Amino acid sequence: MSTQRPMVEVRGARKSFGAVEVLRGIDLSVDRGQIVAIIGPSGSGKSTLLRSINHLESLNSGEVWLDGVQVNQPLHGQAFERHINKVRQQMGMVFQHFNLFPHLTVLENISMGPIILKGMTKSDAHALAHSLLSKVGLADKIDAYPSRLSGGQKQRVAIARALAMQPKVMLFDEATSALDPELVDEVNAVMKQLAAEHMTMLIVTHEMRFAGEVADRVLFMDGGVIVEEGPPGDMFRAPQKERTRTFLKKYLSA
Amino acid sequence: MQRVFPFFVEAALVTIEITVLALILGLAAAALAAAAKMSRSAILRTIGTLYVSLFRGTPCLIQLFVLYFGGPQIGINLEPFAAGVIGLGLNIGAYMAESIRGALVAVDRGQTEAARTIGFSRFQTLRKVVLPQAARLMIRPLGVNTVALLKGSALVSTISVVELTYTAQRFIGSTYKPFEIFGVAALLYMIMVYAVARVVDLLDKRFAIV
Numbered sequence: 403m404s405t406q407r408p409m410v411e412v413r414g415a416r417k418s419f420g421a422v423e424v425l426r427g428i429d430l431s432v433d434r435g436q437i438v439a440i441i442g443p444s445g446s447g448k449s450t451l452l453r454s455i456n457h458l459e460s461l462n463s464g465e466v467w468l469d470g471v472q473v474n475q476p477l478h479g480q481a482f483e484r485h486i487n488k489v490r491q492q493m494g495m496v497f498q499h500f501n502l503f504p505h506l507t508v509l510e511n512i513s514m515g516p517i518i519l520k521g522m523t524k525s526d527a528h529a530l531a532h533s534l535l536s537k538v539g540l541a542d543k544i545d546a547y548p549s550r551l552s553g554g555q556k557q558r559v560a561i562a563r564a565l566a567m568q569p570k571v572m573l574f575d576e577a578t579s580a581l582d583p584e585l586v587d588e589v590n591a592v593m594k595q596l597a598a599e600h601m602t603m604l605i606v607t608h609e610m611r612f613a614g615e616v617a618d619r620v621l622f623m624d625g626g627v628i629v630e631e632g633p634p635g636d637m638f639r640a641p642q643k644e645r646t647r648t649f650l651k652k653y654l655s656a
Numbered sequence: 657m658q659r660v661f662p663f664f665v666e667a668a669l670v671t672i673e674i675t676v677l678a679l680i681l682g683l684a685a686a687a688l689a690a691a692a693k694m695s696r697s698a699i700l701r702t703i704g705t706l707y708v709s710l711f712r713g714t715p716c717l718i719q720l721f722v723l724y725f726g727g728p729q730i731g732i733n734l735e736p737f738a739a740g741v742i743g744l745g746l747n748i749g750a751y752m753a754e755s756i757r758g759a760l761v762a763v764d765r766g767q768t769e770a771a772r773t774i775g776f777s778r779f780q781t782l783r784k785v786v787l788p789q790a791a792r793l794m795i796r797p798l799g800v801n802t803v804a805l806l807k808g809s810a811l812v813s814t815i816s817v818v819e820l821t822y823t824a825q826r827f828i829g830s831t832y833k834p835f836e837i838f839g840v841a842a843l844l845y846m847i848m849v850y851a852v853a854r855v856v857d858l859l860d861k862r863f864a865i866v
Binding site for chain 2: 456458483487488490491493494495497499501502503504505514515518519560563564567
């Protein structure tokens with residue numbers, strides 16, 4: 403454990419939807435540059451955990467911290483709105499269904515955040531968009547509308563859009579689950595590249611192989627708790643808990 | 657028939673005028689009502705809901721009568737034309753409020769989430785992401801509302817606004833040819849409805865998301 407403060411920290415997170423408690427006391431600490439894969443069956447709470455970090459879901463109790471700033475500060479009304487908008491600018495989030503803005507071109511999708519929120523000039527933002535698109539291998543699609551792109555291309559644009567805000571951490575919520583199998587690799591390749599650049603990442607995924615390749619740590623969640631966690635080698639080869647073994651057996655044999 | 661035709665054209669222009677003015681009023685009322693119904697304030701939501709239920713839940717004809725005949729009793733004296741515009745406008749506004757709200761709600765939730773995670777405020781998200789997409793979804797339903805308004809404008813003949821239907825009725829007395837007279841009126845309404853439909857088609861194309 404390093405002595406620097408964690409990039410992301412979750413303390414005692416609890417969240418219910420109606421009578422169903424989907425997070426039942428989560429503690430998690432992610433160091434700067436660390437890559438954490440979160441695995442587990444559907445309904446285990448992994449997406450809710452990720453969404454809570456970005457405050458798309460508000461916790462019933464517990465705290466979320468980003469680089470020493472509490473995300474879910476006990477503020478109200480406009481004060482909280484201003485606070486959360488600032489905090490969110492420092493976290494990139496990538497969704498299963500891409501959620502690109504269909505009425506805007508790829509360039510506009512990427513440059514809109516920096517221009518409006520960071521006051522970047524148009525030409526700077528466009529240059530940034532161009533370099534990010536080159537990075538994800540889509541420089542030739544800069545003027546295309548999202549409807550003209552394949553799923554894999556859309557997701558790469560979505561990653562570029564999130565990166566344009568120069569976030570401290572990237573949250574991936576099943577980024578490849580909606581993709582045709584042959585398009586998964588192109589998105590994974592971009593994520594691996596980010597990993598190589600030491601971007602702090604939390605990755606909710608169903609792809610064990612990818613988790614094993616890219617993650618420093620794997621968390622296995624079930625029933626709203628972290629059942630087990632460890633380096634991917636240990637987790638996949640020698641899981642300690644019976645529940646983890648059952649889950650992984652199903653996945654790794656598939 | 658040739659003798660009365662110029663009067664019909666003039667009356668149709670009044671119908672258009674009343675429709676356009678009621679449409680402007682209706683859109684303004686609808687935007688406010690939709691915003692109220694989607695607001696976080698319970699009071700505003702209640703006001704929005706009351707307005708929509710009241711004007712959609714009662715006959716437009718009764719609304720016009722209350723305004724025009726009942727108005728003077730509470731100190732509101734309106735000319736027939738003004739009463740017609742206000743009555744029709746408030747009535748169609750209630751329907752249009754639902755068209756606007758429906759379009760806003762129909763924009764995928766993921767769009768809002770994506771915008772918010774980038775750091776956009778509620779207002780920026782509405783203006784830059786949700787409204788441009790909802791605008792397109794509103795065009796057809798608002799077009800349907802406008803056609804209903806145009807045809808419904810015939811009701812203001814009952815409060816003696818001299819528009820197309822009123823004019824037709826007036827000529828029955830002197831010509832005794834209700835079939836032809838009302839037939840021509842119907843034809844003129846159809847032409848106007850067709851024109852509205854064409855405008856809606858053009859707008860739909862113009863705002864299409866590629």
